[in-house]
């Protein structure tokens with residue numbers, strides 16, 4: 001029998017716009033092709049400039065080099081300046097927080113995340129369908145992976161990212 005997830009009755013979350021998830025702490029904001037298109041449109045600069053100015057290559061848990069947003073020297077997100085500079089076009093990772101697979105892996109993981117987010121366990125109740133739509137949104141948009149890009153580019157265009 002399939003396990004019933006701890007969130008089957010829904011989870012409460014309403015962002016309080018405190019910005020603590022965007023500031024002061026080091027972390028990755030992984031970028032998909034769709035996110036990159038949204039950043040190009042929001043920042044009105046080309047793909048190369050978005051990547052060079054706002055992104056960095058980082059090593060993920062599998063050892064792959066993947067694209068993430070940069071951080072400022074003080075660990076704030078590069079796109080935070082008295083608020084999110086691309087809020088309406090922000091990456092899927094930001095849109096779907098806190099309904100990430102890792103945070104939903106157990107009630108303990110959820111409560112650990114909630115200890116640093118005042119919006120979790122408060123406000124609007126999100127049902128299981130909505131929660132799982134958020135998981136699906138992220139998993140449907142693969143993170144840009146340098147090795148995969150290199151092999152695609154050399155196979156089809158001979159150019160690198």
Ligand code: SF4
Pocket residue numbers: 014015016017018019020021022097116117118119120
């Ligand atoms: S820490 Fe939570 S409440 Fe604060 S901005 Fe991030 S998601 Fe919203």
